[in-house]
């Protein structure tokens with residue numbers, strides 16, 4: 001029999017400390033930590049450069065001859081265009097306040113996942129080519145040559161950042177690594193270096209309006225299932241309309257809510273709410289995706305995909321728009337839509353037809369977040385709610401990065417949960433609100449092939465959930481993001497079995513007392529409600 | 539286990555814990571180890587915390603002869619971390635065996651007043667550690683299987699309603715469901 005190695009030998013993982021400085025340590029592509037390279041046809045669909053078959057682990061990335069020139073020109077152009085980018089390249093004092101704030105660093109311990117070092121990957125090249133001292137002194141001034149290894153390193157680490165902005169909260173200068181990553185990815189895309197998981201939805205969205213590339217009839221027939229389920233649960237037949245001209249409101253949601261589990265329960269919640277209010281609204285089967293994987297690719301691609309929302313609003317002649325529970329859709333709406341595709345002067349400043357509230361914050365974009373809309377309804381006492389129908393749930397709330405740090409939606413969802421659930425428990429302070437940990441799968445990282453990365457990056461989030469599971473028996477993780485609803489069930493299942501995931505409006509749908517409904521015996525998942533004790537708080 | 543051995547182990551526990559934790563940390567790249575060791579706040583340094591708490595609990599459990607089922611969750615929380623960290627199965631669990639060496643050395647170091655601890659007594663304790671290692675192997679394999687399952691499950695869940703619709707079509711054609719719908723409930 002072959003001689004077995006001793007435990008001591010086995011447990012010592014072969015690892016050589018970077019003998020040279022980090023700058024010279026070439027990246028090693030570790031399986032499970034990165035996504036597949038994009039198929040050529042996805043790039044062709046949107047006229048992106050250098051479509052070809054390639055794999056990130058290949059030695060040869062099949063780049064154009066002049067790739068270096070393309071990258072440097074790309075950097076130059078963006079340094080001129082975005083003042084923030086130049087500032088972020090110049091200003092870091094390496095105080096290290098951000099270093100241990102990234103969940104990917106916390107989960108992997110890989111120093112290049114420290115935000116400060118992630119930025120330095122690009123900053124070193126910036127110094128070498130765009131500063132006087134770097135041009136002259138090179139390495140002495142912290143500059144470094146742009147080589148193929150450096151490019152590969154960018155790719156590896158810019159796709160290990162979920163653009164979550166957690167680091168920026170702790171940086172005294174507000175340096176936002178998310179923006180550096182976005183620009184990094186944008187530059188990589190000049191060479192056709194996207195991931196399959198991002199480029200696919202981009203192409204589909206561009207052609208058909210949603211990530212899966214589904215056509216109007218498929219979308220509609222999928223809604224039938226949800227409508228039937230609602231009828232079974234409540235005895236009420238809701239009648240969503242599609243592409244209806246002259247409706248007052250266009251409703252745009254992430255497509256995950258139309259097809260995915262548990263997203264569809266959230267979608268049922270939207271429809272029940274709107275039905276109960278008698279809201280004059282329509283879905284669009286063309287603006288059938290709130291999500292925007294273009295924004296994980298380049299500003300330009302984000303803009304191209306975002307365009308359809310206003311275009312549909314115009315075509316249908318609506319007055320204003322409500323947006324569903326999506327994370328990055330809202331980052332785009334809140335930060336970019338107005339400058340990209342606005343001003344939407346053909347729309348009106350949103351006014352809730354039920355409460356009369358004028359949404360001044362949406363004066364410019366004309367698009368209201370459904371959590372704001374619903375919170376306003378509850379505040380004005382316009383909804384009849386029976387929170388005891390959620391009594392089987394002990395709920396905690398995960399702030400998604402985009403809605404919390406990207407636009408400050410922190411209190412509305414909590415206010416709603418407290419009105420529709422009797423059992424709500426916060427996770428520890430350092431892990432929620434502005435300091436929330438990312439699910440580990442944002443910004444298009446929610447593929448299957450990088451599952452180890454996702455589990456490691458998501459560990460800090462899961463760990464905080466585990467705490468409230470242990471201390472309060474929490475069994476439901478609520479959120480307002482479709483990527484969360486796709487990725488968190490996986491994360492929970494691995495780290496914290498026994499905790500399920502739900503969108504906010506699923507909980508609203510459970511609690512909402514609808515006119516003429518039958519006595520509810522099931523929740524929106526068609527699961528039996530536990531016997532209710534003293535159900536008189538209706 | 540003999541009371542005498544228990545007493546010595548209890549007395550030596552801080553040293554054992556420290557050494558064992560260090561051994562586990564040595565299995566990580568130096569930079570990561572440095573970080574995990576320094577960051578043991580439950581929420582802002584969850585990897586270091588979980589491993590430290592886990593092995594702390596395991597040592598107590600072994601000394602106090604806590605039933606295995608109670609130790610398993612502690613072990614699982616460590617193994618799950620290691621199962622997504624690019625270790626081979628043996629690398630992922632080998633740290634357990636080190637506890638034997640560390641514990642016996644610490645016991646030996648105790649002055650000769652305790653010299654009455656014979657090899658047989660010690661080996662009962664050591665065989666418990668072997669059992670722990672076997673459990674760790676199982677947990678590691680479970681975690682890896684889980685990762686693979688989750689990939690499939692997630693892909694199906696993302697298009698749950700589409701699968702449902704597809705199956706309904708098949709059923710209408712009298713063919714029965716073609717795609718098994720899994721979901722996370």
Ligand code: SF4
Nearest residue numbers: 092094095096098171
């Ligand atoms: S906190 Fe800001 S200034 Fe300090 S190292 Fe990080 S990015 Fe640089």
Ligand code: SF4
Nearest residue numbers: 102161162164165167
């Ligand atoms: S933006 Fe988020 S994922 Fe990216 S470096 Fe900062 S903390 Fe990490």
